[in-house]
Amino acid sequence: MTKKLKRIAPLQLGIVAGVFYALFSLIIVPIFILIAIAGAFAPHAEGTGAMQAGIGIGMGLFFAVLAPIMYGAMGFIIGALAGLVYNLVAGWTGGIEFVTE
Numbered sequence: 001m002t003k004k005l006k007r008i009a010p011l012q013l014g015i016v017a018g019v020f021y022a023l024f025s026l027i028i029v030p031i032f033i034l035i036a037i038a039g040a041f042a043p044h045a046e047g048t049g050a051m052q053a054g055i056g057i058g059m060g061l062f063f064a065v066l067a068p069i070m071y072g073a074m075g076f077i078i079g080a081l082a083g084l085v086y087n088l089v090a091g092w093t094g095g096i097e098f099v100t101e
Helices: 010-041 050-093
Strands: 002-005 096-099
Touching: 010 050
Parallel strands: none
Antiparallel strands: 002 096
């Protein structure tokens, strides 16, 4: 059976995209924390002091808290805008046609 997707609720798409991106950031955050910790203890030309290591680790932890919030907010905004643009284009073209069983 052929069906057409003629309209997407932009607010709902924004919410789903925001949650998806926030959850996806939880996969990426541990990688960045490890990089921040490794960079904090890597030897520098001026020498590695405890203060420099602490700042590097602190920035990594700050990113760990901020990343899911920022990814979620940007995912919501981009998702809602994508829904609005899709609705505009679907009005011109008739929407996406797909087949279901």
